[in-house]
Amino acid sequence: MSNIAIIPARSGSKGLPGKNIKEMNGKPMLSYTIEAAINSNKFNEIIVSTDSSKYAELAVRYGACVPFLRNISLAQDTSSTWDAVEEVLYWYKENKNEEFSTVCILQPTSPLRDSNDINGAFQLFEEKKAKSVISVCEVEHSPIFSNILPENLSMDNFIKKTEESMRRQDTEKYYRLNGAIYIRKTKEVLNKAPIYSEGTYAYIMSKENSIDIDDSIDFLFAETLMKYKEGINRD
Numbered sequence: 001m002s003n004i005a006i007i008p009a010r011s012g013s014k015g016l017p018g019k020n021i022k023e024m025n026g027k028p029m030l031s032y033t034i035e036a037a038i039n040s041n042k043f044n045e046i047i048v049s050t051d052s053s054k055y056a057e058l059a060v061r062y063g064a065c066v067p068f069l070r071n072i073s074l075a076q077d078t079s080s081t082w083d084a085v086e087e088v089l090y091w092y093k094e095n096k097n098e099e100f101s102t103v104c105i106l107q108p109t110s111p112l113r114d115s116n117d118i119n120g121a122f123q124l125f126e127e128k129k130a131k132s133v134i135s136v137c138e139v140e141h142s143p144i145f146s147n148i149l150p151e152n153l154s155m156d157n158f159i160k161k162t163e164e165s166m167r168r169q170d171t172e173k174y175y176r177l178n179g180a181i182y183i184r185k186t187k188e189v190l191n192k193a194p195i196y197s198e199g200t201y202a203y204i205m206s207k208e209n210s211i212d213i214d215d216s217i218d219f220l221f222a223e224t225l226m227k228y229k230e231g232i233n234r235d
Contacts, residue, residue, distance in 0.1 A: 032111035039115035051075035110180035131199035137210035178210035
């Protein structure tokens with residue numbers, strides 16, 4: 001089985017400008033995902049898909065390949081990550097006559113996801129003979145205690161009567177996508193098959209490894225947790 005890791009790292013983030021290469025604990029955030037991919041020993045190729053020559057230079061410095069810059073039309077706020085993945089797969093087929101049996105997307109905004117998570121997801125992929133494996137984590141708060149609010153802020157029926165007296169520890173566990181790992185059979189991607197369907201399985205990650213960085217608060221939290229974990233490992 002030949003595997004390609006694709007790390008999508010476009011420039012131009014508006015929520016946290018330059019977040020993919022923003023220095024986190026002494027290194028650009030992008031480097032942590034590259035290192036996790038390398039240390040997993042799962043990939044024949046590790047590619048960073050970016051529209052930025054600066055990002056490309058950093059990616060190569062930390063061990064990834066950037067054989068071309070992403071087409072600018074695929075680097076917009078509205079662009080689909082899967083379109084960028086297809087661009088990489090077609091480039092390898094047309095320029096190097098190489099095809100891969102699986103493709104793994106590793107978002108650089110999940111810097112605490114490590115090689116153990118990647119290997120665990122691949123183990124599940126193989127055990128289940130899956131079409132896809134997607135990482136998730138337990139939600140911080142049960143959605144049964146959430147609702148929308150009307151303009152007048154009324155909380156009438158905000159929580160169902162049958163659930164008002166429920167304790168948090170008595171509710172069922174809910175999970176959310178954490179954006180850290182997507183493993184798919186390449187043919188599923190190229191055929192544009194629906195991803196959340198039969199043959200797709202959830203790989204459950206810890207909350208601390210599941211931080212997905214969208215803004216400065218997420219960044220600060222992830223960096224603080226990273227330093228804390230490093231301190232524990234040194235002790």
